[in-house]
Amino acid sequence: MEVLGHAEAAQKCPLIILAVQRDHYSPFLRELEDVLDGKVLVDVSNNLKINQYPESNAEYLAQLLPRAKVIKAFNTVSAWSLQSGTLDASSQVFVCSDDNTAKQRVMDIVRAIGLTPQDKGSLLAAKEIENYPLQLFPMWRLPIYLCAGLTVLVFLYCVINDVVHSAVVLGKDISFRLAISIPNKVFPIVSLMLLALIYLPGVFAAIIQLYRGTKYSRFPNWLDRWMLCRKQLGLVALSYAFLHAIYTLVIPIRYYVRHRIATNTIAQVKNNETSPFSTVMAWRSDSYIALGILGFFFYVLLGITSLPSVSNAVNWREFRFVQSKLGYLTLVLCTGHAFVFGWNRFLNVANFKWYMPPAYTLSLVIPCIVLILKFILIIPCIDKRITKIRQGWERSSTAQEDKKFKNGHVTI
Amino acid sequence: MEVLGHAEAAQKCPLIILAVQRDHYSPFLRELEDVLDGKVLVDVSNNLKINQYPESNAEYLAQLLPRAKVIKAFNTVSAWSLQSGTLDASSQVFVCSDDNTAKQRVMDIVRAIGLTPQDKGSLLAAKEIENYPLQLFPMWRLPIYLCAGLTVLVFLYCVINDVVHSAVVLGKDISFRLAISIPNKVFPIVSLMLLALIYLPGVFAAIIQLYRGTKYSRFPNWLDRWMLCRKQLGLVALSYAFLHAIYTLVIPIRYYVRHRIATNTIAQVKNNETSPFSTVMAWRSDSYIALGILGFFFYVLLGITSLPSVSNAVNWREFRFVQSKLGYLTLVLCTGHAFVFGWNRFLNVANFKWYMPPAYTLSLVIPCIVLILKFILIIPCIDKRITKIRQGWERSSTAQEDKKFKNGHVTI
């Protein structure tokens, strides 16, 4: 290993990895401008904030040293991957540059150290590559806030309806329900709401297209943002459904449930009566459970197809088939599950505590709206119109002709 | 934005994205032949049916305009991906062309709009790329039909054996069993049958190779097709096993089961007798459950390794180890689960309803055949012969020499 001055070191090497902060580019590198002429200069810098500067560090470097071949690379890789070269985390290295030969050379170096280069095109991509390592689940923010908000609201509703009501009215302490019983109401309710919220924007979009009579005008911004986070919304909903499934399966193990069943049996013996077997009860209990299981099964299937490697292996038609057809099937099954579970309880206003309807009725509002609207939209005459609009037809025929011409051959 | 005539527009741009239907290629483009000389022409067209024309649209275009550089791209991408550039569905764009420079250019455009180009080689691949977006799970058709057929048959068998028999002979309505009890017989039975059907073709293949004394002749077509859908067969079998697991775990929550247990306990109290604890029953109950759990665990493991990203991360030896060794272990565990569950019931002809053996005995037929055949095939002397055949040895030694020569250096 030799220790050299900057200029000397730069002169000796055809390829230089620049690990200098952007603030020091200007005075430091301008001195070396002549030495760096024609050299391959790899910018590995990262900023502290997203979009900190108007242009990316790599583009700024390319402006400073127009005769050097600037490559953006390695900034997305952890020190850990660079050292061990393993597949512990991602081994992808994003590379971009305006000089293809230099880019190929850097990509070969990436391969040589056991990582996988990912060609991101020209230096225009540098901004995105520099922002990438600073992101923390940007697409998940909205779904998680929404989910957290709904969870808190429904949780409070259930606590008031159940624990507080019991403590105030009956003077009975059932606070232990906070651990399992209440969460096992909150999770399915929020999960069903979120599932319906995934399909609501699609229904809105269809209504907007019907109303406007064209598909060639952009949707309002809020609808676009909503549609873009449907996948994340779905995964949050699935995780709540998963929690609901385990919380439910765990019921017979609980001390509270075992105690209640034993007390019940003992009471029957003492009163010398056996509660008769009701076929209706058996049908109701079994069918809401069966609907729940089947709904959960398709829920999981939807989750699996949204894994990146699986969705990469199916084409657009297959993806839409799964996400749309199976998605609606899931929504129907889960809504049915909630309906049969409720049976006639949500009609019986006399049983309402403090005039509050039971919590699960809340969960049915959005799914019912979505299913009714969807049902209207698939009535043949309306469905035909939407299909026509989506194939490019427009209500005002002159505008249509114009568009057709422009779409006939788009040039880049 | 300028609005230009076709020829003018084409003249101005070095790269043209052609969004015209194949039927209009011939008269429309021939006029522009001279203008398009040397231009990069991106064919984004799709057909309405698989293999609609003898040659792909892109190849047809290349024949029409031999001096243009034809690229096939973007036809597999949804409008949604093009607009939002997200990873909601797949962001892969298949690209193929006979001109490498033009292909690289189109791939750079793909990268610039945030999608990932996938180089599919020369224009020969265009046919496959054009067929791709029209497919709807082609590999899943056979497994799903098979599974659906078996499901219907076993379901009818169980309904007759259980519900109908009870209604006719005992005059008792147990129709509520249609929701959970019967499905929870059908799912495990069909799942075990399908699991065995995955390993049957491998056994057949070994027998055929043994009989023929060579590995160098093709298997019959039906066997090839069968072998190619083993992965899908396995995933369908896994999903049935998953349903069986949840349906089983849900048992103690059912009204019917709770009622039966309470009635049983009350009867014991009234008759003043306690059923004595049977260690044999405890062993039997616990061991069939344990076998089932372990079988399900390896089932899930097999499913996880068949995820594309996981199977891409293991080599052939590891993949075979998991799919073959762990696969047979799963089959043995699940068959054992069914055997211990049945215990001595399937010997007891007196208990058969309408001379029909209990449904789960049906599920044991194919697994037993597979396991017995496999057991014979791994007897050392037979196993050695198969291994030799698979390493290239052939029974007739002259043919073998010939082959060796030809295989010595295959030329393309």
Add this chain to the structure above:
Amino acid sequence: MEVLGHAEAAQKCPLIILAVQRDHYSPFLRELEDVLDGKVLVDVSNNLKINQYPESNAEYLAQLLPRAKVIKAFNTVSAWSLQSGTLDASSQVFVCSDDNTAKQRVMDIVRAIGLTPQDKGSLLAAKEIENYPLQLFPMWRLPIYLCAGLTVLVFLYCVINDVVHSAVVLGKDISFRLAISIPNKVFPIVSLMLLALIYLPGVFAAIIQLYRGTKYSRFPNWLDRWMLCRKQLGLVALSYAFLHAIYTLVIPIRYYVRHRIATNTIAQVKNNETSPFSTVMAWRSDSYIALGILGFFFYVLLGITSLPSVSNAVNWREFRFVQSKLGYLTLVLCTGHAFVFGWNRFLNVANFKWYMPPAYTLSLVIPCIVLILKFILIIPCIDKRITKIRQGWERSSTAQEDKKFKNGHVTI
């Protein structure tokens, strides 16, 4: 098909796939040296052992025939993939060569037969590519041995503590517990131990860095190896947690449990007493179950993010957030689950069988050490020092200056 002599065949083709064993390279190929001049020579050979020869077969071939363009390819692909071209197993073909044009050509051939080429760079990668198909889960060996060892030890401890003690002291045969009760102690205990062992090396690393006052010296070898198998350790721990979950959910179906509950209820009736409902017991039972479910949920989340396609889709910051923050949350939840489950039992020495503490107390040792050490490390003043060290600060300031200079611009 023509059958030709070796020299003739080679002369006719620009690209030759060489399927000859390495032992026969030297005499056989030297004769053809002139004929092979400038030809593309694809080496598809595999060895029988890892690192069998000092240099890879492809590099050896390139030395023998310096004028041929040697490509390493196809050796990692199974005959099955080559024949059927399906995505059953991996369809990746690793390709490397010192000649870029020849490599591109072979990669086009790979694409033409429906497989996906993976450019691995120069011929230096040939050694790795030749070792690849011989590996059998090398990263999994240590975690699986460790897990197997712990499983056997804990299993024996539980058998002695439970079954043997009962047989010897009470003369009661409870051997049926070997099927479910004992495994359902072993799985969670080992799973929690392994989970803690994932976070222990990170704690050690921080202590070592604190002690040394620098991040620029390598960790001891055992620590490096330990850190490299954390992912596999985590997946083994997850699979044990999964088994524990199902074994637990299955409890109410067991004959033994049903019999015990019925006996208990009947005894209450006979003695004409009802065990009173204890809110403390309800809280305890519900909260340890709830902690377990939430712990398992985050466990599964960690497992999903370690799928290759998912970890490729998140950046380093996101990956660390999930694996570190959610990982510690999981550890805290699972340790809490075990503590609340134990309640006051592990303090009560009088109840110890043969002076052995109950098995689950064993599982708490390592997690408590990890959590206490981690708790100390995140005390602000210590945490600040570690952060400084990880940002490059060193205790001895002269060494630091030196380093800074050297790290200022690393050249390759």
